[in-house]
Every structure is written in structure tokens, then in C-alpha cells.
Amino acid sequence: MKFTSFKQFRVAVRNYGIKNRCVMKFRPNNSKRCKAFCKKGYPFYLWALLMAIDRNKIQIKSGCLKHECTKDHKSRNVSVQWIAHNYLEQFRADLSWKVARINQAVRSNQSVGIRRLTVWRAKAIATRLLEGDEEDQMKMLYDYRLELLRTHPGSTIMFRCIIGMFQVMYVCLSPLRDGFLGSCRCIISLDGCFLKIFYRGQLLATVGIDANDCIYPITWVMVDKENYANWKWFLELLTADLEINNSHHWAFTSNRQKVSTST
Template sequence: MKSSWLSKKYFHKFKTDPKRTVKGFRIDAVEDVMCNISINQAARAKKLAILKLQGDPSAQYALLWDYADEVKRSNPGSTVILGTNQNLFDRFYVCLHALRMNFLAGCRPVICVDGCHLKGPHGGVLLAAVGIDPNNNFFPICYAVVMRENREIWEWFLTLLKMDLHIENDCNYTFMSDKQKGLVGALQELFLMQNIGEDIEKYTHQCYRVQTYLKAYQHPIFPINGRDEWKKSDLSPPVPPKPVKRVGRPPNQAEDLK
């Protein structure tokens, strides 16, 4: 019994449920084909099916120049920057024009920045900057994929963010990291204004008004064409980083094989 045959036979089941455990798949497959299947065969079959379903991560790096050109074509005014080191992928930054304009038009002057490590075969870190719309929802501004997280990378990311948002006076914005929430202590001031007969709405920031909320979503994000319709770039395709092999079995795989 070959893993490649199992992968083809049960591909539709992995397509409908990609998170299906290897143990559960093995039990169902043994009952179906009436043949012994080892846990390693089942694991390889799932790996082949997921690879066919999601594509080879290493092959995606060669499309980045074409993808960057397509994003800039479909969404004029967007900032898309791809950085390489001797043709080896190093960093990738995206700030869509619609998100930038909507944030400036209707979101609060609050910017939250954070990063998280990616679990793919090549590792890396995802950096993101988000705002808060008038309805207290997160509003994406820009993101970047980098290979490491240090001060130099954060300075690069924040410099691009500052240029995209045309920030000249940092005092007009509040920057938050690690989800540290600010405190609002205006209850006594509001009660005092009511007592002296002042109109509270006069002291309400524009970001709380319905018109401002509508401005935050007035610029649409235009879809890109399919990969077959992308304009081919003349630049040399980036080479994916070396796969990251961590010590020990990955936690999700260990749980999968139980």
C-alpha cells in the first residue's frame, strides 16, 4: 500500500477537512480498504494531500515579483516592497492604498503594532499595524513578512508606516504594542459638563460620529487577477530561505499522531 495512492484516493476528504488527524484517517482507511496501514504511511499520505491542496511553499517565493506588480496594478497607489539578500528572500511589505486612505479618513489616531512567528517550513515573522475604526473594530493598515525580528527590522517597518501615513508629528498618534490597553478616565469630566449645562457632543471626537465611520470604509480594495493573468516580471525570482528545522517534534504533529 503506497502513500501516494492513499493520498489520491482520500484527497477529497482532506480537502473538506484539512485538520483531520492522522489517527482518525488511518482508522477510516483501514476499514475502507481492508488492509493494514501504518501510522507513518497515513502521515505521509496526509502530507502529500495537503501539499497538493495548498501548494509547495518554496515555489511561492518565485511568484513574489509578479504578485507585487499585480497588487500595484489592481490597487494603484499601494506600497509593495520586496527585499532580497543576494536573491534570497529577506522581507516583504504591503500597504494597500484603500486601507491607507480609509484609516486617514475615518479611524482613530491609534496604531497598534505587533509581530508573531510563522510556523511554516521557512519560518519568519509576520509584522502588522492595525488601527481602530469608529465601531471599536480592528482596522488593518499594513503588514510585512520578515525573516527575523530585531530593532533594525522594526525601524524599517515603522519608517515605511510613517511614510505611508504621512506622519509628521508623532504626538498626534498613540502607538500601542503587545495589546496594552489605554485607560479612559473622563467620567467626572462628563458629569461636570452635564451639571453646568454644556453640550457633551461638542467635546466628542469626530471619530465617534456616523459620518466618520462611513469614511473609514469608502475606498474599496480591488481584487487581483488569477495567477495565469499576472504580468511576468523581468527580475530574477527570489529564492526561498533555508527550511527551519526545530528541535523535537512539532506540537501539532505530536498531537496528530496520538
């Protein structure tokens, strides 16, 4: 058999070991050769080396596929990474897949015992693979800002950082702003909610009421915490975007207070 890399060879051997409930080890394992053998030291082994003609290919040169060892009920090859990648399509179909059901599926399919913590970590990895890594996404905030400005000319997207550390992001898209000023009542509701993400924080938002008495989003801001300074910064940008110079005909509500729309 031929492989494109030693990594692909090791993955194939580990999958073979998981299927046959044998723990595989690799030694020596370098850029020129790799030996796979059974952890219990029984006859099974495989030697894989770089091909002499095509140096980009790995080929199994010799081996013994005979097993005389007993089956293992625990396998370290059934790792969090293996579970996350092997059951990725199931996670894609149901991202709310319960940890207990995942544990049961792995035990039934692979006939090995795994810990609940292993399953929980595998689910976290699968979630990052499907939804994206939050740390990588935070690094692309400035690219996200430029893309919003390109697709929504005239928008206001601002950041506030302290000593190079991100704290606040304000977003006011021009289509939403123009639509609110052109067709909505002069009623603005303010509220906030907690963000259940890795970096925590809170989302503050302002919404209006359209002609059908439905919620109309205006602006929102992501902050590290809800306090006077963040609300002040948010509302100053909001008044500038909506050009509120005289607030005598504006109505502001907070915390989902009921508003009569008949006036």
C-alpha cells in the same frame, strides 16, 4: 482495454492489486511495452504495448487474470501518493482530519496495514495539493506584487533581499491606507506573531481603531525574524506611507496593550 499512457496503465493495475490485496510489479517497463505481474510469481500477468495504428494509445494485448497466491496484509502500492490522491475529497472536506482516523479509514477500506508515518506524509501531500505548494508560491512573490499593484494602484509593496535571498516583504494597500487616514483615530497598535509555515518567519502588523471601535488593518510585513533592524525598516516605511512628519498627536501601542478610545 486501452489507455492513454503507460502511467495510466500502471495506476490501473496498482489499483486492481490494492483492491485484491496483491502486490504488482512491472518488468520490462519502457516506452514501448510494459508487463504487469504478481510479485509472488503466480499466473497473473498483463502485457500492454503501443498500438500499431494509433501510437498515442496503449492496449492490453494478452494476459492471465488468474490468482493462486494468498492475500497480502501489507502492500507497498498503498503508498503516500496513493493515499493522498485516493482520499483527496475527504481531505478537502476536513483538512484537520486526524492521522489516527485516516489510518483507521485506510485499514478498514483496503484491509492492509500501514504505518503512522506513511499516513502523516500522505496528509502533508494532500494539504499541498489543496492549499498549494509553499515553495512554488514563494517563487511567485514578484507576480503577486505586480498583481497587487495592478488591482490597488498607489499601494506600497516592497521586498528586501540579501544576496538574492528573500528576507522581508512589506505590504501597504492604498484602500486601507486612505481609509485609515480619512476616518480612523490617530492610534496605531503594533504586534507580531509566528508563522507556522515551512519557511517559518514572523508576521509584523500595524492596526488602527475605526469609528465602531473595531480593529482596522493598516500595514503588515513578513520577516525572517523579529529584531530591531526589521522593526526599524518596517516603521520607516509606515511613517512614509502615512506621512507622519510630526508624531505629537499620534499614539502608539504594542503587544496588545489596552487603549482607552473615549478620548
